[in-house]
Amino acid sequence: MSRPGFVLEVDDRTPPLIVxxxxxxxxxxxxxxxxxxxxxxxxxxxxxxxxxxxxxxxxPQDMDPLxxxxxxxxxxxxxxxxxxLPLPTMRPPDIRGRIIxxxxxxxxxxxxxxxELIAANALHRRMTAxxxxxxxxxxxxxxxxxxxxxxxFDAEDRDNLSHLGTTEKGxxxxxxxxxxxxxxxxxxxxxxxAMDGGHKSVGIGLASYKSLRHHHNAKTMVQSRSFMDHxxxxxxxxxxxxxxxxxxxxxxxxxxTTLNNDIFPKPYDFLQKREWEWSLKDQASMLAMRRGxxxxxxxxxxxxxxxxxxxxxxxxxxxxxxxxVHAKTLEKVHEQHLVEVQGQSDVLVMGIPYVGPYNVNSSxxxxxxxxxxxxxxxxxxLGQPVVRKGGAVILYHPLNEGFNQLHHPSYVDFYEEVLAxxxxxxxxxxxxxxxxxxxxxxxHLYRTSHAYHGVxxxxxxxWAAHAMDHVDEVIWVGADRKVAARLGFRAATTLADALxxxxxxxxxxxxxxxxxxxxxxxxxxx
Amino acid sequence: xxxxxxxxxxxxxxxxARGWRWxxxxxxxRSAEQWVPANKSxxxxxxxxxxxxxxxxxxxxxxxxxEPLFRSQVRAKVEGLDVLDRVEGPVIFVANHASHLxxxxxxxxxxxxxxxxxxxxxxADYFFDTWWRAVGSVLxxxxxxxxxxxxxxxxxxxxxxxxxxxxxxxxxxTRSTDGWMGKFRMGAAFLAKEYGVPVVPVxxxxxxxxxxxxxxxxxxxxxxxxxxxxxxxxxGPDESVREFAPRIKDAVASLLDEDxxxxxxxxxxxxxGTTPDPTGPQVAxxxxxxxxxxxxxxxxxxRKLTAWRR
Numbered sequence: 088m089s090r091p092g093f094v095l096e097v098d099d100r101t102p103p104l105i106v107x108x109x110x111x112x113x114x115x116x117x118x119x120x121x122x123x124x125x126x127x128x129x130x131x132x133x134x135x136x137x138x139x140x141x142x143x144x145x146x147p148q149d150m151d152p153l154x155x156x157x158x159x160x161x162x163x164x165x166x167x168x169x170x171x172l173p174l175p176t177m178r179p180p181d182i183r184g185r186i187i188x189x190x191x192x193x194x195x196x197x198x199x200x201x202x203e204l205i206a207a208n209a210l211h212r213r214m215t216a217x218x219x220x221x222x223x224x225x226x227x228x229x230x231x232x233x234x235x236x237x238x239x240f241d242a243e244d245r246d247n248l249s250h251l252g253t254t255e256k257g258x259x260x261x262x263x264x265x266x267x268x269x270x271x272x273x274x275x276x277x278x279x280x281a282m283d284g285g286h287k288s289v290g291i292g293l294a295s296y297k298s299l300r301h302h303h304n305a306k307t308m309v310q311s312r313s314f315m316d317h318x319x320x321x322x323x324x325x326x327x328x329x330x331x332x333x334x335x336x337x338x339x340x341x342x343x344t345t346l347n348n349d350i351f352p353k354p355y356d357f358l359q360k361r362e363w364e365w366s367l368k369d370q371a372s373m374l375a376m377r378r379g380x381x382x383x384x385x386x387x388x389x390x391x392x393x394x395x396x397x398x399x400x401x402x403x404x405x406x407x408x409x410x411x412v413h414a415k416t417l418e419k420v421h422e423q424h425l426v427e428v429q430g431q432s433d434v435l436v437m438g439i440p441y442v443g444p445y446n447v448n449s450s451x452x453x454x455x456x457x458x459x460x461x462x463x464x465x466x467x468x469l470g471q472p473v474v475r476k477g478g479a480v481i482l483y484h485p486l487n488e489g490f491n492q493l494h495h496p497s498y499v500d501f502y503e504e505v506l507a508x509x510x511x512x513x514x515x516x517x518x519x520x521x522x523x524x525x526x527x528x529x530x531h532l533y534r535t536s537h538a539y540h541g542v543x544x545x546x547x548x549x550w551a552a553h554a555m556d557h558v559d560e561v562i563w564v565g566a567d568r569k570v571a572a573r574l575g576f577r578a579a580t581t582l583a584d585a586l587x588x589x590x591x592x593x594x595x596x597x598x599x600x601x602x603x604x605x606x607x608x609x610x611x612x613x
Numbered sequence: 614x615x616x617x618x619x620x621x622x623x624x625x626x627x628x629x630a631r632g633w634r635w636x637x638x639x640x641x642x643r644s645a646e647q648w649v650p651a652n653k654s655x656x657x658x659x660x661x662x663x664x665x666x667x668x669x670x671x672x673x674x675x676x677x678x679x680e681p682l683f684r685s686q687v688r689a690k691v692e693g694l695d696v697l698d699r700v701e702g703p704v705i706f707v708a709n710h711a712s713h714l715x716x717x718x719x720x721x722x723x724x725x726x727x728x729x730x731x732x733x734x735x736x737a738d739y740f741f742d743t744w745w746r747a748v749g750s751v752l753x754x755x756x757x758x759x760x761x762x763x764x765x766x767x768x769x770x771x772x773x774x775x776x777x778x779x780x781x782x783x784x785x786x787t788r789s790t791d792g793w794m795g796k797f798r799m800g801a802a803f804l805a806k807e808y809g810v811p812v813v814p815v816x817x818x819x820x821x822x823x824x825x826x827x828x829x830x831x832x833x834x835x836x837x838x839x840x841x842x843x844x845x846x847x848x849g850p851d852e853s854v855r856e857f858a859p860r861i862k863d864a865v866a867s868l869l870d871e872d873x874x875x876x877x878x879x880x881x882x883x884x885x886g887t888t889p890d891p892t893g894p895q896v897a898x899x900x901x902x903x904x905x906x907x908x909x910x911x912x913x914x915x916r917k918l919t920a921w922r923r
Contacts, residue, residue, distance in 0.1 A: 090648050090650070091648075093644075093645070093648055094644070095642055095644050095645050096642070096643070096644040097642070098642050098643050098644070100640040100641065100642045100643065101642040102632035102633050103628060103629075103632045114625075114628055114629075114632070116632075361645065361648075362632075363633075363639065363640065363641050363642060363645065364641075365633065370629050370633055373629070374622075374625055374626060374629060377621075377625050378618065378621070378622050378625070381617075381618060381621050382618055
């Protein structure tokens with residue numbers, strides 16, 4: 088039986104706690120009284136994955152069973168989440184591949200000939216053939232990729248986009264033409280955290296810049312409180328409006344999956360245990376890993392972490408009408424991630440791990456690190472932020488990984504030119520977003536290489552807008568000072584220094600909360 | 614060798630050794646206690662500990678290791694051993710429990726022939742939770758596991774008694790937190806009644822002062838301990854366990870009184886029912902602890918007379 092998440096109060100019996108910091112981690116002794124939020128332990132996985140998938144497809148929510156929606160001569164499109172999910176990457180076979188195999192088996196039985204598979208990567212980088220193969224599995228890959236029927240979505244391919252009109256608020260809806268013109272669009276998602284899925288899948292995953300700019304902007308993100316709570320997220324409200332229009336045009340059969348918290352395989356499993364329950368073996372593994380990391384060259388460290396494949400268990404799979412399915416999905420996600428927290432604190436501490444959605448097989452550059460901390464982790468709440476308005480955020484990351492020129496070319500210019508001028512999300516968006524979004528060179532790299540779209544760094548910065556608006560002080564522990572300064576933040580060597588620096592904002596004995604994340608958690612702050 | 618690697622490694626090991634209390638029992642943060650999973654009781658078989666090779670090994674460990682070490686750290690005054698001449702083994706030694714020193718004190722106070730045939734009932738969840746702790750306590754003290762929370766054990770105390778071994782039982786079930794005696798459980802009385810063996814009450818003082826809970830080595834200065842064996846008690850043919858158990862407790866209380874005062878005074882007080890309550894006075898906790906932190910005074914001088922010193 089898995090234990091629920093809980094809030095630890097650091098006392099004299101508490102051992103030092105793990106804090107992730109990029110390609111490494113440290114043991115931190117927090118001040119007495121610090122609250123530490125631990126996620127629930129891994130939920131038990133479904134005993135028979137294939138049976139669960141079959142059940143979901145044959146008994147969908149508010150829709151006919153999938154075999155009844157399939158017929159000979161139809162146009163079937165299967166879209167699926169890209170490499171940004173799950174994090175870290177799943178040990179094969181990927182759950183999306185297993186589901187797609189079931190869908191295709193049913194489609195073959197129904198005599199469907201016209202099938203295309205599209206990775207819903209929106210403005211994310213194109214995945215390589217190997218990455219696509221990892222997601223869909225060898226069988227599907229071999230059957231579709233060589234024929235060009237399995238491909239990455241191209242949001243800049245004007246000929247293959249379809250404008251479906253606007254929402255009541257005037258938001259453009261422009262998505263993949265193939266998806267829009269299909270008789271049935273099956274979407275296969277991995278609902279790793281509460282922000283994923285629902286109308287965000289098709290409405291954002293298969294959309295172009297023209298459509299995305301309506302909700303991916305500083306103003307919307309500041310009003311998304313939080314974007315892990317779709318009922319209180321302006322971004323999701325917009326996605327829902329868009330999704331409802333899409334639903335009128337395209338028949339969408341949504342398949343959502345939820346995973347448990349089994350992130351770290353052996354011998355890294357100590358990273359997801361509660362520290363005081365570490366066995367001698369866990370302590371030895373930790374010490375060995377720390378020593379190894381301290382001497383390993385950066386490349387080897389990168390390889391050690393990025394080669395890690397998680398052994399997630401499937402906790403649920405639901406299929407059918409988007410909103411009905413998503414409600415069921417969120418129940419499971421909340422069961423796995425939700426922790427009740429009483430009240431806000433003055434300081435929020437978060438350790439940024441080595442991977443985020445946009446640096447799989449890549450490097451976590453300073454902008455992505457900011458997005459992870461002030462975006463994803465800060466927004467891991469329901470109700471109200473874990474830190475009070477005007478409080479301080481302390482983040483751990485060295486900010487020294489630099490930029491991956493292949494994946495993040497526009498990030499370099501964003502960092503060198505845009506951030507040098509202003510770090511205010513609203514200001515930089517207003518002034519530079521259009522220019523980056525329409526830059527022909529970035530567009531070329533996005534379409535033909537493996538680069539994120541030119542506008543993508545702006546989105547990362549908007550992701551952090553709510554946090555920047557909410558807190559008065561952001562301090563990075565162990566970070567490169569110059570880099571932190573460029574981002575508009577300060578750097579400290581130790582937690583004690585950071586607290587000292589924050590004392591001007593929150594006083595000398597602030598209340599502190601540390602999010603013990605990963606594994607993923609969602610703080611329900613009352 | 615990279616000196617940074619070595620230095621960092623040493624710092625890490627130090628931090629972990631301190632944080633995870635190497636060599637001591639791990640602790641759970643108070644706010645996490647309610648989430649500690651129920652311990653699966655792993656039962657380590659202990660029959661081997663009462664066979665010849667183990668007995669021989671224990672003899673060496675106790676005589677060569679434990680006894681000299683014990684005597685070097687504390688001083689013990691033993692009284693009342695003559696009662697053992699008047700009983701035939703096996704018996705059940707029932708004592709108050711205030712410290713980890715209690716067990717070595719009782720064992721090392723016993724005459725050798727008694728000590729070699731005496732086993733100690735020890736909490737399964739504390740002394741038998743890991744194999745090395747189990748083997749250690751078995752070799753050192755001849756312990757066998759009993760379940761404090763009620764459960765099935767590999768060897769029941771009854772079997773050990775039936776094999777002719779005397780038992781040491783601490784009916785309080787755990788060490789006192791303030792040095793005063795706690796509530797006695799019925800187990801010892803039940804066993805004595807069931808197997809028809811006499812109970813020898815044992816009272817000792819000073820172990821709490823020398824090494825209370827939370828301390829893992831006796832305090833400096835060779836503290837004084839006293840131990841007193843009382844007249845054997847036998848349950849009457851019509852006496853129930855419920856009637857017998859308080860009699861054992863009273864006997865231990867009276868022995869404690871005797872240890873503090875004199876045999877005659879204690880006898881008179883016992884007769885008039887005014888034996889001081891062994892659970893201690895109902896005063897502020899600090900006063901209870903304060904009183905118990907004082908070692909009992911020894912009759913004999915603690916060291917050679919100064920006159921004989923050069």
